[in-house]
Amino acid sequence: MTNFNFDLNIKLNKILRSHIKSLIFLDIIEGSKTMNDLKKHGFGSSVSNALKFLEDNQMIRINKDGLYVLSSEGKIVAVNFINFLDCWPNRDMDLFWDNHRIEQIPLNLFNDLYLLKDSKLQKYDNLYPDKSFRIYEELVLNSDKLDSILSICSPEHIKILCDFVKSSSDFKLNLIINNEILEELLLNYRDFLKLLMESDDVNIYIPESDFNFFLNIGNNFMSLNLFDFNLNCDIGNMMYGKSVENIRWARKLFKHCLDNSKPLDEVFINNLK
Template sequence: MTNIQTKKELNDEYQNVKYILTSSMRTKLLLVLYEHSKKLEDIRKDLKKPSATILHGLKELENKNLIHKIQKYYELTSNGYILTTNMIKLIENWYSINKSKQFWNSHDLSDIPEEILKDIYLLKDVEYETSTTSDLSNAFNKYIQLLLNSTELKIILPIYSENHFKYIIDFLNENKPSKLELIVNEKILNSIKQNQNLEKSLLENENVTVKCIEQDLKLFLTCSDNFMSLTLFLKDGHYDDSQILIGKDKNALKWALNLIQCFTN
């Protein structure tokens, strides 16, 4: 298949997607049938629309092989189920991005792999925290509070920060038994080795695993047993600790672990 053929086929499929998404009725019908099949009267109650309008939309979706009728029940076809699953994912991705749009718009995303960005919907329940002129350390303090209340940590650390190392060591000392997996580049690892206190507290600690990677990543990611957090670099290359995303649900933790695995597998 040539690139020209691929683009043409994608354009054809785009027209089909556009056909669904530009009609609120067609979209709502797919969503209302996503969980289980329903009779016309049940659909009418859910959508609060007249039968004629609903039947017209159902007929359009039947013609596209997205739903079918079995006796008195309408249900999604396999094609309809797959399309609706991805449509929900698209809606949730949009919601997740829009909810934290200031964070995403102002930072460098180049080191977050495409396959991970496609699953941004997993962060739909994260909290966006930012520092203010009256509280310059708000974001950092929220992070430290969560860090010190954890028992296991996986951290992609892209900066050499005495301040962060101090609290990481506090975590190791105060939360026993504790476990830390630290992912750093060679430059940061060498800096740790040159600091006697850090070398003893981290490199010689049996509860700490240090992984050295080649990339100079522009993301600071923490994943623990009960939270994940993400801070990024500004587009001008400077690290920004004034804005942070914090997630405590299983979807956010899954997203963070998937991102970590991209650099450690």
């Protein structure tokens, strides 16, 4: 992802996280506005602060008539903002994106969010706190092909991958792990890592930079967990889907990550064996 697109993603994320910024930005998307037009969205100081944020981040500008209008960058973000709103009439799904880090998801994939429109959201359940995990487990173990960006390294998730590898002689696993996860596997799951390395049906890649999401794609499913703003993977809230469109969106995201990763060094593999 270019720095330009990454910066726009951050700006979109910040707008979506603020109710008043979203309202004001949407109002200006619909047409040029005066300050008086925008005062209906909140108290004077909150409106002024929101406008200052949008101006400082070059999302809006004041034209020669003294009206607030979209800037060039603002027009680009506006397209993705509208697509986002159109795709999530469900408030829970809206919050799934608003309450997590999304800046590392490529900007063009926000244009394709309609592909996820029929996906499901498993929210954290106090009575069944591991419900999302159980859904993930069932999806993975009923598949014989898996593309995964493994951004967490819990014993439970490692066991599922180990069971997946051992469950079929006709499996295929493409795994993207960052250096931190690799070190964790070396330290605490060395036998599992050797099992992966000894298989011709496993490909392991190291990304150029860490990804703030946990993505899985099987024969007939996709699942996605995002990171919260403290950079913790939110395992309790998971989006998942089984439609062709859902999987297509997920594959685009995986391909983006794969294009920005390198195969695990062969010297490392030989030393491990």
